[in-house]
Amino acid sequence: MRILIYMWEGIRIAYDALRAYKMRSILTTLGIVIGVTTVITIVALIQGLNQAFSSEISALGTDTVYIQKFPWTMQGDDWFKYRNRPNITVDEADRVKELSRTVSAVAPTVETSRTIKHREKTVERVSITGTTAEYLTTANADPEIGRFFSANDVASNRPVAVLGSEVAELLFGQSDPLGKRVTIGGRKFRVIGVLGKKGSFMGFNQDILAIIPIGTFQSAFGAQRRWVTIEVKAKSPQLIEETEDELTGIMRRIRKLTPEKESNFAINKQSLLLDTYNQLTGTLWAVAIGVGAISLIVGGIGIMNILLVSVTERTREIGVRKALGARNSDILWQFLVESMMICSIGVLIGILMAVGIAKLVAATTPLPAAITWWVAFLGLVFVVTIGLFFGIYPASKAARLNPIEALRYE
């Protein structure tokens, strides 16, 4: 009860003081504002990225590896080192499938981008994937309606296509796409399946695609100078390391690499992306913590400074309060509350600005930014710690004032 009364009086005093020195108080909070804005914006960005990436990366599957010419994690001039490697071929994919024991599915894939037409309707820049029937397993490409193409379809190079949901919708609207004819890059195909909706990721629409048999793809769009990816699904996520080792051995055998030669292919997997991603967010965290800490310290010192001025200006007031029975701890809390109030103004402005920035970023860039309930919690933590930490020195200075000297102060 008593503590509530003191707190209330503290808030009242602080409010009066802040109102009397509006401009000064707002300027004082600038450091806090910048710190809070930076930290919350970056954390919101990381959270947004996490939400988007975790679903995206997990879509890759923890049990799938990708045999490719280039590793996913390259830096600087690595590209020049790797570009002279021989291209991965469909034949190699067949050999891998033949030789490996730890895998459940192997699918070579090639990609291009083409226009798809149906009567007068067209969809441009559709991602076209050529692959085999096992892609159904390696990429979890189970159609929502219709079916995926069979080994038979692939073997006999049938002109059949599985469409992404958006392509199907744009071309066929409400009518049933199954069995309809579409033209992909000038060639005719029959629609046998439509995939479920995946939504967009980082501004990239994942539903504008078509999948066709790899032989059909090569005869339609050419077999040369295309980068083949061999998608391999391990029997279980636990076996992925073994699968990786086995595939390395098989590929080296296929390419007849002697032991002293380096591998001239890359085996990529989800965890590589995860590592890179974690590095990126780690850097962002470091920036957030660095900028945040510096501006909060600067802001805190600003608050301490303004409180010291305030204590001096109100020396007589402190004397009066002590003469009327205020204890040292009452005066201490009065200034701590004032300190926390200045902080909370800064935190509030900072949160509002961060929310604004996050909204702006989400609206104008493909970067997602998410601010949630933890903002309030974080704000509270800031208010309490900075307010207390930087307020304690001026407040205890005020609390220790001798009543009669404070009353005599001119």
Next chain:
Amino acid sequence: MLIKLEKIEKIYEIGTVQVPALRGINLNVEKNEYIAIMGPSGSGKSTLMNIIGCLDTPSSGDYLLNQHNVSTMDDDQLAEIRNREIGFVFQTFNLLPRASALHNVELPMIYNGTPAAGRRKMAEEALEKVGLADRMHHKPNELSGGQRQRVAIARALVNRPSIILADEPTGNLDSRTGDEIMEIFEGLHEQGNTIILVTHEEYIAEHSNRIIRLRDGMVERDESVH
């Protein structure tokens, strides 16, 4: 015995120079006395009042207030004594400039944890007692000097202290306003309050029952009036 001072000394040290402000004051005050302290400037009147009001501590000597030895108390205990036992009225009023008359009078009750509703009621009563019922929500700078001093008196008596101390309460007021303030003190005395006030004016001192004259930090004369 309400107040008992024994061999109270106060020595100010300014650098290496020692300034004795009080040099062995002995003083007994009974309940419901009305005392005026007089003496030339620099004789130690304010110093003595501040010690009685527990705003300052003596360099040596004993001070018993209601049989409690004040000299041995810590900061928190002194704060509580100031809050409950003493009502101080200053020459320069010492009101909080940004707070209304009502809030100023509520202040002492805030520091003893009186709930808001009771606080407000008692503050209103105290302001009525000094004739300021219609000025409760005015800020000090919207009040005349006499009105400010009445707010200060209301603040001093609102906690029903054992003793009201006033250091030249009329010093900043013209003589007519001073008389009005003295009437209030007289009324308070009649209601049973104990009052000690410092003044330079004989006609003000005449309101009291007992006049103590100080000179050079010592009691020069201590006489009852009427």
